[in-house]
Amino acid sequence: MTKSRDRRTDKPDRNDTTIEKTTQGRKKYRPFRQYMKRKLALTFAIVVLALFALAIVLLTISRDKNEEYQKIVYAQQDYDSRTIAFRRGDIVDRNGTVLATTTRLYNLILDPVVITSDAKYTDTTLDALVECYGYDRNELVQLINEKKEINSRYVVYTREMSEEDMNRFLELKTKIAQENKKKEDKKESQKRVAGVWFETKYKRIYPYNDLACWLIGFSRDDSSKGSYGVEQYYNSQLVGTNGREYGYLNDDSNLQRVIKPAEDGNTIVTTIDATIQRIIQDHIARAQKDLKAYNIGVVVMDPHNGEILGMAADAAFDLNNPADTSALLGVYTNKHDNSGSAEHVYYTQSMIDAMTSEEKTLALNDLWRNFCIAYAFEPGSTTKSLVVAAALDEAKIKTTSGFQCDGGETVGGWPIKCNNGRAHGWLDLKEVLGQSCNDALMYIGGLLGRHEMSRYQAVFGFGQKTGVDLPGEATGLLYAEENMDVATVATNAFGQNMNVTMVQQIAAYCSLVNGGTYYEPHIVRQIKNSDGAVLEEIDGKAVRQTISADTSHYMLDAMLDVVDVHTGKNAQIDGYEIWGKTGTAERQGRNKNDYLLSFIGGVPADDPEVILYVIVDAPQGVEEQARSAHASTLWREIMTDLLPYMNLYPTRDLKNPPQETPQAPVVDPETETDEHGDPVTTEPQTGVFFEEDDFSGGIFGDRNDSTPSDDEPEGQADPGNED
Numbered sequence: 001m002t003k004s005r006d007r008r009t010d011k012p013d014r015n016d017t018t019i020e021k022t023t024q025g026r027k028k029y030r031p032f033r034q035y036m037k038r039k040l041a042l043t044f045a046i047v048v049l050a051l052f053a054l055a056i057v058l059l060t061i062s063r064d065k066n067e068e069y070q071k072i073v074y075a076q077q078d079y080d081s082r083t084i085a086f087r088r089g090d091i092v093d094r095n096g097t098v099l100a101t102t103t104r105l106y107n108l109i110l111d112p113v114v115i116t117s118d119a120k121y122t123d124t125t126l127d128a129l130v131e132c133y134g135y136d137r138n139e140l141v142q143l144i145n146e147k148k149e150i151n152s153r154y155v156v157y158t159r160e161m162s163e164e165d166m167n168r169f170l171e172l173k174t175k176i177a178q179e180n181k182k183k184e185d186k187k188e189s190q191k192r193v194a195g196v197w198f199e200t201k202y203k204r205i206y207p208y209n210d211l212a213c214w215l216i217g218f219s220r221d222d223s224s225k226g227s228y229g230v231e232q233y234y235n236s237q238l239v240g241t242n243g244r245e246y247g248y249l250n251d252d253s254n255l256q257r258v259i260k261p262a263e264d265g266n267t268i269v270t271t272i273d274a275t276i277q278r279i280i281q282d283h284i285a286r287a288q289k290d291l292k293a294y295n296i297g298v299v300v301m302d303p304h305n306g307e308i309l310g311m312a313a314d315a316a317f318d319l320n321n322p323a324d325t326s327a328l329l330g331v332y333t334n335k336h337d338n339s340g341s342a343e344h345v346y347y348t349q350s351m352i353d354a355m356t357s358e359e360k361t362l363a364l365n366d367l368w369r370n371f372c373i374a375y376a377f378e379p380g381s382t383t384k385s386l387v388v389a390a391a392l393d394e395a396k397i398k399t400t401s402g403f404q405c406d407g408g409e410t411v412g413g414w415p416i417k418c419n420n421g422r423a424h425g426w427l428d429l430k431e432v433l434g435q436s437c438n439d440a441l442m443y444i445g446g447l448l449g450r451h452e453m454s455r456y457q458a459v460f461g462f463g464q465k466t467g468v469d470l471p472g473e474a475t476g477l478l479y480a481e482e483n484m485d486v487a488t489v490a491t492n493a494f495g496q497n498m499n500v501t502m503v504q505q506i507a508a509y510c511s512l513v514n515g516g517t518y519y520e521p522h523i524v525r526q527i528k529n530s531d532g533a534v535l536e537e538i539d540g541k542a543v544r545q546t547i548s549a550d551t552s553h554y555m556l557d558a559m560l561d562v563v564d565v566h567t568g569k570n571a572q573i574d575g576y577e578i579w580g581k582t583g584t585a586e587r588q589g590r591n592k593n594d595y596l597l598s599f600i601g602g603v604p605a606d607d608p609e610v611i612l613y614v615i616v617d618a619p620q621g622v623e624e625q626a627r628s629a630h631a632s633t634l635w636r637e638i639m640t641d642l643l644p645y646m647n648l649y650p651t652r653d654l655k656n657p658p659q660e661t662p663q664a665p666v667v668d669p670e671t672e673t674d675e676h677g678d679p680v681t682t683e684p685q686t687g688v689f690f691e692e693d694d695f696s697g698g699i700f701g702d703r704n705d706s707t708p709s710d711d712e713p714e715g716q717a718d719p720g721n722e723d
Contacts, residue, residue, distance in 0.1 A: 086240030087202050087530070088223035089265030091216055091230055093274040094309075094525060099216055100206050100231070100319070102223065106166045107199040108158040112147040114195030120187065121194040128176060128193045132169045133158070159201070166198050206319035212277045214370040215270070215311055215470070215523060218319045223265075227322075228368050230268055230523060232471045237527055240265040266535060269526035271307035275645055276300055281312045283638045288314045291630060292621030294332040294594075297372045297502050298638065299613045303510035303602065305540025306519030308468070308503075309610070313371035325352050328363055369472055376476045376499035377617070380585025381419075381436045381628075382509075382600050383495030387444060388433060389512055389555050390456035393547045396447040399554055402428050403440035412487045416442065419494075419584070430558045434566030436582060438494045445493025446486070453489050454481035459546050460508035461518060462500050467543075468521040476500045496585055506613040509600055511546040513556050513579070513608050518543045560605045568601065570632040573640055575650025577605035580635070582628035587618060594618040595625050599632040603639065603648055610646060612639055 091100035115125050130137050147155050173193040183189045204219045217229025219238075226235040243262030280298045288296055296314040301307065317327040328347040345351075347363070355363065369375075391397045405424035408417035418424065418439040424431075432440040445453060457463060463478035477499035479488050491497040503521050511518040520541040527536040547555075559579035562568040568580045580601025587594040598615040602608035614635045619625055642648075 084243030084245055084259070084262045085200055085202055086223070086242050086262040087264040088204060088219060088240065089238040089530070090267045091238075092267065092269055093272045093277075094270065094307075095273065096269075097274040098207055099212060099270070099272070099274065100204065100219075102202045103205050104163065105160040105201045105203050106163065107156050107201050108161055108166075108169075109197050109199050110144065110147075110155040110157050111153045111195040111197070112144040112155060113151065113153050115144055116148050117195075120191045124176060124180075124191045125193045125195055128169070128172055129196070132172050133165075156199075160203060161198070169196070170198075208274070208278075209318045209320060210316040211274065211281065212272055212310075212312070213317050213319050213322075214313060214368075214372070215272060215277075215308075216319060217368075218322050228472070229370070229470060230270060233469050234268050234524065234527075237268060238265040240530075264530035266530065267528040267532075268524055269528065270523055271302075271309060271525045272311075272523065273309050276310040276642060277312065279641045279645070280310050280638055281316060283634065283641070284312055284314050285316075287616075287634050287637075290621050291616060291619035293616050293619040294334075295371055295375065295615070295617035296634075297375070297613075297615045297617075298634075299372050299502050299506050300642070301506050301510060301521065301611050301613075303514040303608050303611050304519075306507065306510060306521045307525065307540065308521055308523050311370070311372050311523075315367055315371075317367055322368065323364060325355075325360055325364065327367060328352055331367065333363075370470060372502040373468060373470055373473045374501070376474045376501050377596050377615070378496050378498065378585040378588070379500050379505055380495040380583035380596065380598060382505060382581050382583035382598050383498075383500075384433060384436065384441050384493070385512060385555055385559060385581050386456070386460055386508055387441060387448070387453075387493045388429065388558075389547045389551050390452065390459075391444045391448055392551045392554065394448065394452055396452075397429065397444060399429055402426060403432055403437070403443060405435075405437050405439040408439055409442055409490075411442065411490045412485060414487060416487070416490060430561045431566075433558050433581065434562050436567050441493040442490040445489045448489070448493075450481055450484040450489050453492060454478075454484060456546075457492075457498070459518075459544065460511070461504050462498070462508070466501075466503055466507050466521050467541075468503050469523050473503070474501050476504055495583065502613060502615065506600065506611060508546070509611060509613070511552075513552060513559075513602060513611070515549045516545050516547040516552045518546050556605055556608070559601070563601065567628065568599065568632060570629045571599060571601055571636045571639075573636060573643070575653060576603055576643065576648075577651055578603055578639075579605045579608070580632070582632060583615075584626055584628045586626075593625070597626075597628045597631040599628060599635040601635060601639075603643065604651060609648060610642065612642070614638070 087104075088102045090098055090102070092098050114121065116122055126137055126140055129135050129140060143155065143157075173196075177192055180189055180191045202223055203221065204223060206216065206218070213229075215229050217226055217231035217233075219226045219231050224239065226232040226238060231238065241263040244260045246258045246260075280300065284296050284298060293314065298310070298312050299308065300310040302309060315327070315331045318324060329349060329352070331347050333345045333347055333351075352360070352363075388397070392399065404426055405418055407423040408415060410416070416438070419436055424435050424437050424439070427435060427437055427440060431437075432444075448456070457478055463476055465473050465475055479492070479498070484492075488497055507518065507521050520543050522538060522541070525538050526534055527538070528534050556579050559568075559581055560577060562582070563571050563578045563580045567582045568578075571578055571580050578601055580599055583596075583598035583600075585596045585598075587596055596615060596617045597619070598613070600611065600613040602611040612635055614631045616631045616634065619630055622630065
């Protein structure tokens with residue numbers, strides 16, 4: 001049978017073919033017409049072009065905006081990037097005793113997205129948290145669901161956990177994973193604890209609580225800033241640099257980490273001796289119970305390099321909780337007010353409870369200040385040694401000079417009495433210091449004149465900061481030379497109408513007894529890095545020469561007499577040669593009720609290894625306040641404990657050890673006694689201010705500094721003129 005053909009194309013008839021296939025039982029098919037082929041080709045071309053264009057765009061982005069898009073990716077991976085906190089440097093004493101350190105703690109962090117990402121994580125993680133720490137499961141579920149809704153992946157659930165607590169959870173996590181892995185059920189074997197991790201945190205710790213609190217200061221929780229003391233002054237050394245752990249996706253979409261380690265802060269080695277510091281703080285606390293003074297201050301210093309071995313006041317506070325207002329109880333409310341107008345009030349609990357937040361802050365700031373460097377006061381008679389040394393160095397007087405005390409002088413038209421109610425009579429130079437004679441010192445001040453008086457005040461470091469490496473140092477207050485009149489010179493000569501700080505006075509005394517070299521006081525001796533390598537040695541910095549070595553040697557000998565036979569007897573310690581000088585200064589206000597009492601001295605007398613300075617400011621718990629014995633007694637008690645610790649041994653037996661009996665009357669060592677040993681009434685000196693006067697001819701025209709001749713009665717001298 002012949003196939004039919006299309007007459008026009010001479011091809012088999014399509015309809016015939018279709019019919020034939022149908023009759024033969026084959027499936028029908030629709031012919032793939034030409035126009036359909038064209039559409040398919042066009043679609044394919046469009047897709048290829050689109051893919052090509054997309055590839056070009058991706059290559060352009062990769063080339064031009066690679067860094068920008070990487071940042072976006074990293075930002076979306078916050079939970080994989082974290083700060084590695086630095087460790088704040090330690091503060092230690094001269095022997096390595098840790099006074100301030102930083103301990104490692106941990107914050108427990110939850111990632112709600114991971115915890116809830118799979119059922120095999122959720123229940124297992126919650127169960128582990130409840131089992132390990134006893135958390136409330138319902139509370140955990142509620143928190144995780146809330147944070148998940150806002151896509152939060154960083155939730156600090158527990159702060160400042162110990163390393164022991166952290167390890168307990170990590171061990172439980174490992175145990176759960178190992179036990180589940182052994183299970184035959186596939187789903188059970190895949191259960192894990194996930195979405196919980198620990199963030200390292202550091203916390204500042206002060207192991208000895210209030211020890212040297214004024215010197216050390218304290219630091220914020222984040223260790224970024226110190227307040228007061230060494231923590232503030234050396235903050236830049238103590239602070240390190242945070243590290244960083246970065247998480248990112250590599251080319252295979254795997255999470256990779258890059259860690260930049262933190263740089264820890266440096267260790268500060270102070271000049272403080274923790275044992276000396278504890279001794280003086282304990283003695284101050286005991287003394288304050290009886291004295292109830294506005295302030296008590298104690299400084300211990302090495303005279304050969306200016307190192308501060310200890311420094312303390314009466315109102316200590318806990319460095320681990322410096323904002324605790326209970327430390328204010330019993331503290332004088334106007335601790336750093338020396339104007340004389342401050343009301344005498346001590347904090348009570350009812351007063352503290354009634355304070356506003358601002359008032360509490362001000363009170364605490366006053367408590368935290370270092371009394372020994374931030375408080376300026378009139379030093380009184382301890383200044384006399386410095387004035388005598390200046391006059392000797394300027395050849396205004398001689399070691400053989402003598403002086404007549406008739407009980408006082410009229411200077412610039414104003415009467416200024418001696419510290420004794422009656423005249424001391426004739427005194428040699430050592431006796432002038434021993435009897436602490438104001439009359440003779442006014443005369444010596446007049447011989448110096450205002451120019452040399454002002455110059456030596458600056459030479460000894462008054463009216464300026466000493467440079468001690470502690471914050472908050474005061475400069476004190478002096479008259480400028482051009483503003484000094486004769487009365488100012490006269491009263492400055494015995495330590496009134498001028499303000500100094502404790503650190504200024506003891507630094508000046510160091511130069512007085514060490515041969516004349518003024519050292520800058522300092523509290524830090526070394527700076528070490530976190531590995532213990534010494535970065536900086538801070539030795540004693542010699543600033544200037546104040547007096548000659550010969551004058552220094554004489555002053556030591558003269559001040560030895562002060563303790564041996566004169567006003568400093570209360571400071572005697574059996575077997576030791578002790579030099580020192582007492583001081584009694586009437587507080588500003590001149591109400592004859594409040595006095596600042598002091599004693600400064602050292603051991604041994606020939607070459608002092610340690611100087612101790614004590615002031616007792618306006619003791620309210622005693623009947624007779626104007627007695628320097630309150631300060632010298634405290635000095636003796638402290639030094640008695642310091643000597644054996646510092647390996648300073650007795651060098652002699654005292655010729656006249658003090659005899660104390662319960663019935664014996666207590667006599668002020670600065671008070672003159674009569675032939676029966678009874679005290680003579682005294683009247684402490686009041687400072688006055690006068691107009692400018694001329695020094696020509698001296699303050700006192702009817703006397704000089706010569707010793708009496710053989711044919712003159714003792715107590716008189718030939719008239720003479722001032723040089």
